Amino acid sequence: MEFVMLVVSILILLVLIAKLKLNTFVSLIITAFILALLLGMKPMEIPNAVLGSEGVGNILGPNSVIFIFGGMIGRLVADAGGSYRIAKTLIDWFGVKRLQWAVLIASFIIGISMIFGVGMVLLIPIVFAVAIEAGVPLLYLGISMTAALSSAQGFLPPQPAPTAVAGPAFTKLAQKYAPDAFQFKTEIEAVGPAKKYDLKATPNFGLSVLTSVFPLVFMIIATIYKLIYTGGVTPKNPNTVDQIVEFVANPAVAMTIALVFAIFTMGIWQKKTMVEVGKSLNEGMSAVAGILLIVGGGGALRGVLVTSGLSDKIATIFQAGGAMSPIAIVLFAWAVAAVLRVSVGSATVAGMTAAGIVTGILAANPGNTLLPVFVALAIGAGSLIASHVNDAGFWIFKEFFDLSVKQTFQIWTVLETIISVTGLIIILIMTSIFA
Structure with missing residues (x-):
């Protein structure tokens, strides 16, 4: 009976979003409350399951800094012309025909050390810039990116076969049965409008890439350190070095350090004023805030399912x-x-x-x-x-x-x-x- 209630709730959610055009976050929260009631949960348990530590709070707690700071880093790199520089360089190196594989390989490497959400936040501005310069729909490259990130999360060690099959190969199939999804866009809400830059005035390729994936540096160091010194696991009685490595490799900490680094490399070092830097930070935060709330709304459903048993x-x-x-x-x-x-x-x-x-x-x-x-x-x-x-x-x-x-x-x-x-x-x- 519980499974029937789950299906009913999902159908209600789809009606609220697709038919009634209700705000997605609001729809998710309403549906979570409905599901909790249908499953017969105790009234006292429902608020925490939906909005508290088991629901929205469970998702927003660890992800807030990651998403917000990731959005800020992406906007700093984009506003300084770094994403444009990366896009032009990748197109020059690989050509448009091989861009999917270039994005797939880069995303796969990043996905080994980064959680899916972090990889998405950091890579989207770059992939969007590449798509604009190459004149292809964002999803044309985005499928390869997300296939690589998802495969890296699901398989340890990562399996290259699912990544390859679900990347460029699936893109061709998807373009046939869902062509409307592959529209060429010059602006998406999470990144903002595409801008043109004087290539000579943009940060160099190496600095742009380093700034974009700077959190990865700490996570790679932690991964290598664990493999060499702790057998790939966090020790029960960590020494000082273990604790330091674990601290800087925490996604939220790594993202905070990376944001400070980005403020210097993409802001101060590019002779931008702090007012300009602050504007980029605010725009980056605004761009991902709505996404973060929707992700939290998805956590509300999860909270009900787990709390209800x-x-x-x-x-x-x-x-x-x-x-x-x-x-x-x-x-x-x-x-x-x-x-x-x-x-x-x-x-x-x-x-x-x-x-x-x-x-x-x-x-x-x-x-x-x-x-x-x-x-x-x-x-x-x-x-x-x-x-x-x-x-x-x-x-x-x-x-x-x-x-x-x-x-x-x-x-x-x-x-x-x-x-x-x-x-x-x-x-x-x-x-x-x-x-």
């Missing part, structure tokens, strides 16, 4: 034990994560819950050292499938690429599903050979 009920359904073949275990792990992903929305929640469920099955099938690796990859693949309205990533994609809800389903939901299914196929082949 629906995710736990789904997990209980999948509890199993006994001996199974390696192929069956991998398929089971993927299916559990996939169902949780569709129901709860959060890839993180789906992955962590699925891992807890599958642990018992792995314990009943000892002796295969590679099987846990393939199971972990399968969970990662399943946790990406069919992103829709209860996933913050759905709304991030919609707002950054200025799409309708229908277009977001056509592009983003299908893209995530292709990544998930392609990843599963590759994992099953690897399992059949090595496990």
